[in-house]
Amino acid sequence: MTITLTINGVEHSVEIDTEETLLSVLRRMGYVGVKKGCESGDCGACAVLLDGRAVNSCLVLAAKANARHVVTVEGLSEHGTLHPVQQAFLDSGAVQCGYCTPGMVISAVDLLSRNPDPTREEIAEAISGNLCRCTGYTKQIDAIAEAAKRMRSSDDD
Amino acid sequence: MVETNAKVYLRPSSVEEAWTILNERGERAKLVGGGADVVLYASSATTTLVDLDGLPLKTIERGNDGLVIGSGVTFTELLESPVVAGYLHGVVTDMLRGVGSPLLRNLATVGGTLGSAHPWSDVIPLFVSLGAMVTLHNGTTRTVALEDLIADRPLLHRCVITHVRLPIASPRAAAAFLKFGRTKVDVGLLNCACFAAGREDKVETVRITVGGAPAIAQRVPAAEAVVLGNCLDAEVIAQAAAAGAEAVDVRNDRRASGEYRRTLTAVGIRRCLERIGERWGETA
Numbered sequence: 213m214t215i216t217l218t219i220n221g222v223e224h225s226v227e228i229d230t231e232e233t234l235l236s237v238l239r240r241m242g243y244v245g246v247k248k249g250c251e252s253g254d255c256g257a258c259a260v261l262l263d264g265r266a267v268n269s270c271l272v273l274a275a276k277a278n279a280r281h282v283v284t285v286e287g288l289s290e291h292g293t294l295h296p297v298q299q300a301f302l303d304s305g306a307v308q309c310g311y312c313t314p315g316m317v318i319s320a321v322d323l324l325s326r327n328p329d330p331t332r333e334e335i336a337e338a339i340s341g342n343l344c345r346c347t348g349y350t351k352q353i354d355a356i357a358e359a360a361k362r363m364r365s366s367d368d369d
Numbered sequence: 370m371v372e373t374n375a376k377v378y379l380r381p382s383s384v385e386e387a388w389t390i391l392n393e394r395g396e397r398a399k400l401v402g403g404g405a406d407v408v409l410y411a412s413s414a415t416t417t418l419v420d421l422d423g424l425p426l427k428t429i430e431r432g433n434d435g436l437v438i439g440s441g442v443t444f445t446e447l448l449e450s451p452v453v454a455g456y457l458h459g460v461v462t463d464m465l466r467g468v469g470s471p472l473l474r475n476l477a478t479v480g481g482t483l484g485s486a487h488p489w490s491d492v493i494p495l496f497v498s499l500g501a502m503v504t505l506h507n508g509t510t511r512t513v514a515l516e517d518l519i520a521d522r523p524l525l526h527r528c529v530i531t532h533v534r535l536p537i538a539s540p541r542a543a544a545a546f547l548k549f550g551r552t553k554v555d556v557g558l559l560n561c562a563c564f565a566a567g568r569e570d571k572v573e574t575v576r577i578t579v580g581g582a583p584a585i586a587q588r589v590p591a592a593e594a595v596v597l598g599n600c601l602d603a604e605v606i607a608q609a610a611a612a613g614a615e616a617v618d619v620r621n622d623r624r625a626s627g628e629y630r631r632t633l634t635a636v637g638i639r640r641c642l643e644r645i646g647e648r649w650g651e652t653a
Binding site: 252262271318323339340342 | 374376407
């Protein structure tokens with residue numbers, strides 16, 4: 213079957229298998245920033261924004277993405293400038309092996325789009341579906357709090 | 370990739386059309402709400418997926434006779450709804466905060482979770498305690514108690530759930546929910562939900578439900594009998610917790626032993642009833 217969806221602002225028509233997941237389709241289209249982890253909705257490495265909300269793309273049937281908007285980590289930067297959440301991850305040293313980072317960033321972008329001034333508890337809750345196997349979560353929470361601060365500051369300008 | 374043999378993907382535009390497809394194709398057809406359950410658990414017998422996204426089942430309304438929730442509403446939409454937060458001290462909202470992660474709650478739908486009726490569900494025990502009524506279509510439109518629907522698997526698997534109604538009880542009504550789990554995101558080891566309504570200090574209606582024991586939500590009549598007609602004082606609560614723990618059907622599985630679950634049942638019933646007592650106090 214064929215679906216039409218918008219990925220990172222560009223419309224695509226894609227031939228898919230009925231039972232194929234959005235994760236599978238995105239990766240074979242070259243969006244490999246969407247990581248394949250557990251494939252059972254537990255690790256969050258495959259998170260993308262679907263109509264603005266972060267979801268596990270491994271649990272989304274690709275057919276359900278028809279006529280919808282998908283944003284992957286590749287679609288967050290603008291004109292070569294990283295998204296404030298990506299930049300804050302770099303500046304805060306929140307990246308180790310990096311495998312969980314795209315999903316973590318996507319969850320953070322979803323959070324900050326609805327809650328520009330989250331508490332650390334709210335940030336921890338927002339990334340509770342993103343597992344990091346390298347270390348704890350302190351640096352990531354620092355990074356998201358820093359990104360929120362920068363985004364608020366930029367909105368005030 | 371899903372391990373189904375699904376080759377046909379249909380998007381019906383009405384509940385009746387969805388039911389007709391389900392009825393004609395029988396076990397080969399699987400309804401798709403959020404879709405996560407289809408990806409994780411669909412069987413190789415499934416050849417047709419029936420996507421319910423096109424149906425007008427995404428509303429949350431508070432009417433005279435309760436909170437009416439469309440089956441296409443996601444957990445996140447429920448969690449963010451002020452109407453739901455205002456229902457019985459926000460008991461549904463509080464429960465949903467402990468279900469999975471935001472990534473999962475953005476996908477999972479109310480209809481999907483009721484239709485799948487997983488034994489570890491947190492939603493079902495609370496909704497059973499609240500006296501939830503489910504409107505469904507299986508050739509005709511009818512309304513059945515959720516408690517009866519989950520016990521009737523042939524009906525549950527061969528119907529299109531359209532709405533669930535959580536009744537509005539008397540002003541002196543409260544509910545509480547408790548989930549025991551190793552982590553917040555993981556499936557629980559056991560959960561407990563209680564609802565009590567009454568007049569003065571006496572309980573006139575009570576529903577105590579235990580889920581994930583590891584069986585699907587079960588009412589605990591032995592505990593309810595202790596509470597009914599009495600005040601929610603410490604002695605009654607302790608007796609109800611003990612009676613419930615003795616009567617509850619618990620088993621061992623890889624998550625916990627039956628005996629541990631029996632202990633958790635006592636703690637769950639006690640804490641939920643204590644919380645209801647506090648909430649009654651707030652409305653006195």
